[in-house]
Amino acid sequence: MAYTIKIEGYNEHQINVANFAKALSHPARVAIIELLYERGGCYCGDIVSQLPISQSSVSQHLKELKEAGLILATEQPPKVKYCLDKTKWEMAKQFFCHFFDNN
Template sequence: MAYSKASDFEERDVVVARFAKALSHPARVAILRLLAKQTACYCGDLVQELPIAQATVSQHLKELKDAGLIEGEITPPKVRYCINRVNYDMAKLYFDNLFI
């Protein structure tokens, strides 16, 4: 069995793979599109826009946050999400360069 470590690859490639994994579900792509259109949004607002349950939206938000594509600010009892502009712009640049 072949085994590879992320540390054996260029940092840029590891980052692109992390972003790609986070975008591997259509719900996450939809969430990212919705958040990109506004400055910030609450989880409940996203639930109203998407055809999935609140718990599922929360799981997808966690994946996007773990990948660094979005940020969450806790203002009890809600969490407000927004695009992490630095990483979002980096992802756009890396994906553009990937498909040259």
């Protein structure tokens, strides 16, 4: 989810890095990203079985990652399959590399 703070005066790169960093600011979200990267995609129940948190917590973390654009959700009723948005993931990697290389 994008920041709801005043963003005037910050450049697009700074805003993007902050948004991706916020999306990755919880260990559960990092674990979810790692799991999706390793498996190429999986269902919410698969993620729940791998993490020490409830299904509702996993759902909330998936929502945050989806709003940041890092993951995609494909409806396969009655389930939803999640995977990395490879384009956004590469963008996030480039933003972070640029940030760390230049600071």
